[in-house]
Every structure is written in structure tokens, then in C-alpha cells.
Amino acid sequence: xxxxxxxxxxxxxxxxxxxxxxxxxxxxxxxxxxxxxxxxxxxxxxxxxxxxxxxxxxxxxxxxxxxxxxxxxxxxxxxxxxxxxxxxxxxxxxxxxxxxxxxxxxxxxxxxxxxxxxxxxxxxxxxxxxxxxxxxxxxxxxxxxxxxxx
Amino acid sequence: xxxxxxxxxxxxxxxxxxxxxxxxxxxxxxxxxxxxxxxxxxxxxxxxxxxxxxxxxxxxxxxxxxxxxxxxxxxxxxxxxxxxxxxxxxxxxxxxxxxxxxxxxxxxxxxxxxxxxxxxxxxxxxxxxxxxxxxxxxxxxxxxxxxxxx
DNA sequence: GCACAATATTTGCTATGTTAAATATATTGA
DNA sequence: TCAATATATTTAACATAGCAAATATTGTGC
Numbered sequence: 001x002x003x004x005x006x007x008x009x010x011x012x013x014x015x016x017x018x019x020x021x022x023x024x025x026x027x028x029x030x031x032x033x034x035x036x037x038x039x040x041x042x043x044x045x046x047x048x049x050x051x052x053x054x055x056x057x058x059x060x061x062x063x064x065x066x067x068x069x070x071x072x073x074x075x076x077x078x079x080x081x082x083x084x085x086x087x088x089x090x091x092x093x094x095x096x097x098x099x100x101x102x103x104x105x106x107x108x109x110x111x112x113x114x115x116x117x118x119x120x121x122x123x124x125x126x127x128x129x130x131x132x133x134x135x136x137x138x139x140x141x142x143x144x145x146x147x148x149x150x
Numbered sequence: 151x152x153x154x155x156x157x158x159x160x161x162x163x164x165x166x167x168x169x170x171x172x173x174x175x176x177x178x179x180x181x182x183x184x185x186x187x188x189x190x191x192x193x194x195x196x197x198x199x200x201x202x203x204x205x206x207x208x209x210x211x212x213x214x215x216x217x218x219x220x221x222x223x224x225x226x227x228x229x230x231x232x233x234x235x236x237x238x239x240x241x242x243x244x245x246x247x248x249x250x251x252x253x254x255x256x257x258x259x260x261x262x263x264x265x266x267x268x269x270x271x272x273x274x275x276x277x278x279x280x281x282x283x284x285x286x287x288x289x290x291x292x293x294x295x296x297x298x299x300x
Numbered sequence: 301g302c303a304c305a306a307t308a309t310t311t312g313c314t315a316t317g318t319t320a321a322a323t324a325t326a327t328t329g330a
Numbered sequence: 331t332c333a334a335t336a337t338a339t340t341t342a343a344c345a346t347a348g349c350a351a352a353t354a355t356t357g358t359g360c
Contacts, residue, residue, distance in 0.1 A: 013203070013268065013271050013272060013275065014275060015207060016200070016203050016204050016207055016219060016220070018291055019203075020181055020275075020278060020287070020290075020291070021178060021181050021182060021185065021196075021200075022200065022220075022221050023290075023291050023294040023295070024174050024177055024178040024181065024294065025178065025221045026221050026294065026297070026298070027174055027294040027297035027298075028171060028174040028175065028178070029221070030297045030298060030300045031170055031171050031174065031297060031300065032171060033300070034300075035171065036348085045315065045316080045348095046171075046316095047315085047316065048315095050166070050171075050172065053163070053166050053169075054166055057165060057166055062338080062339095063338075063339065063340095064337095064338070064339085069166060070166070070172075071172050071175045071176050071179070072316090072317090073316090073317065073318065073319095074338085074339065074340080075316095075317080075318075075319085075339090075340075075341080075342090076315090076316055076317060076318085077339095078339070078340055078341085079315080079316075079340095080315085080316080083315085098325075098326070098337090098338080099324080099325055099326090099338095100324065100325045100326070100337065100338040100339070101325095101337095101338060101339080102338080102339065102340095118163065121163050122163065125163065125164060125170075127300070128170060128300065131296065131297075131299050131300055132293065132296055132297070136293050136296075137170070137293075139289070139293070140170075140173075140290065140293045140294075141168055141170070141173050143282065143286050143287075143289070143290045144173040144174065144176065144177040144290075145173070146281065146282055146286075147176070147177040147180040147181060147281075147282070148176070148177075148180060149281050150180045150181065150183070150184070150277070150278065150281055186318085190319095195318095195345065195346080196346095197345085197346065198345095212308080212309095213308075213309065213310095214307095214308070214309085222346090222347090223346090223347065223348065223349090224308085224309065224310080225309090225310070225311080225312095225346095225347085225348075225349085226345090226346055226347060226348080227309095228309070228310055228311085229310095229311095229345080229346080230345085230346080233345085248307090248308080248355075248356070249308095249354080249355060249356085250307065250308040250309070250354065250355045250356065251307095251308060251309085251355095252308080252309065252310095
């Protein structure tokens, strides 16, 4: 008798209060608050920041790898990269070997933004670790990784 | 010496592989896959489904309560409710006491959709529980709740 | 009872999410 | 080699996210 039943005794879905998708959105919303605030004054969005971060960490790479790492769908990324190009924060050029591929790279201006925000970003990460706890945070990331098995 | 350092010895951000925001998106993406598939054949979106679920669970309510529970921003919700109105899945009327408030309620057609999908939705929830584990899932929800303290 | 601040919701605008279709280049096999 | 297929990316179209401003209604103090 562990099934969830509603008032009429019919099988019922878990309460939205304990819904996994909603819980994930809610948590994300809270996490992103300070990050958006940090980024607002340099005029780049959360997704643009992710792209710059990934390019800085893994170096120049093709669009598919970038999208996978930055967790973006390719159509979204295409547009985001276009605006980053206009801002002069990344470059893009066709791969010499396989001209279907587009290699994206961060520019010095792009790196400058990351470095400017380094302290603030670090402070946000530290704050999360303080509130959630280092161990529980590690555990969270482990559990979240398991969702890839779905 | 627990600080993250990069190759040059400078203070560095955590790898995007262990980034909390990205991990949350990635997990959510996986969870939503089957749910979107379930909803695609009845032509309603994930957000529309959330609104119907909350209305079914908590009954008629004003826009602010609904947005809080369905985890939507009011401007987004306004538009989603409009399309739900057009589909005849919800009703909306001004509160008698306070005419600034709009009371939203689910219709029988809206309830029918939920009931039609009940088994599938239950199966998805069960699958998640199997893959993640009941205890770890409960723990995940507890940790995610703590993010509200941020 | 009225100007004024506060609350609830909606609108407008730009950016992204999501799916399907289009485009361009590579690869394969007859 | 060439047509058929597969792969990489972009476009197109519609829905939602997020922020700021506008609207409508209510509450408050004078």
C-alpha cells in the first residue's frame, strides 16, 4: 500500500509539491538568480555565459561538442553564437577537413569577460556550497548524473 | 588547498562538468523527454500540463497562487492560460471580492486529459523511481528544497 | 472623498526552448 | 563516378522565459 491514492481512492499522481521536474525548475530558478544578476551588468545572458565558459575550459570545438557541453540545443546555440559573434566574443569558421563542421573559439574579449567575473562567480559557488553543504552538494551532482540513465 | 586552480595556478571556476546549473538542466532534460512524448499526442505542452495538474490538485485559485505552484512567471502564465482557455481546458473569471484577482479553474475537458494520461504519467514516475532509487529520489527532493534558502 | 501608494495581472519586447524541415558537405556502394 | 544515404548545421515557426512598463483595482491617510 505505498501507492498514492486520492480522496476517491483512485490511483493518483504524486503531489506537484514533490514533483521531480518542478523541483528541478525551482532549484534552478534560485541558483540562477545571483548568476543573472552577475551577468546583467555586462549584457550577456546565462546561455551566452555557458558557451563562453565551455569554450574557455575545453578550447575551440565544433558546434555539436559545444552544444553537448553547454547543454544547449543546436538551433538555440546557432542563434546565441551569432549574437556572440556580433559582440566579438567568439569566432566561427568551417573545419578544414570536414566543411560541414563549424569550429567555434573564444576571443580575448570573451576571455576578458570570464576573468572579470571570476571572483563573483566563485563567490556564488561558495555560497551555494555553504547553504547546501559540501557533501550534500556532491551527492546532489551524483544523483543528477544518474538521470542520464533514463 | 581545496581551491580549484587551473594550469596557470590562477583561481578557477569549477569545471562545467560539475556545474550545478548545468547539472540541473541536464537532469531536467532527461526527465522531460518521456513526459513531452506522453503529451505530444494530445497537443499540450509541458507547462500547460503543469497548470492543469496544479488546478486539479488544489482546485480553483487566483493567478498568483497558480503561478507559484506551477512554477511559472506570471507573464508566461497569462499567455499559457489564454491558450488553455481557447482549448476549453480551463476557465477564468474575476474574483468577486477583489476584481484585480483572476480565478482560474480546470474544466471537465481539462480533467479528462489528466485522467487519460494518468497511467502513462504514473509509469514515468515509477521508472524514475526505479532508476534513481526511492531513497535517493527522496533525498534529491530534500536537497533541492534547500535551494530555496539561497 | 480624493490624491497617492500598494497590489494583481496583463502587455510589449527580446532571447531561448523545441520540433520539423531545409541546406550543405561527406560517405558509401553499385 | 554518381546516385543514394548519412552527417553537421542552419532556418523556420511556434511556445515559453524573463524583464520592464502599462493597466486596473484596492487600500490609506489626510
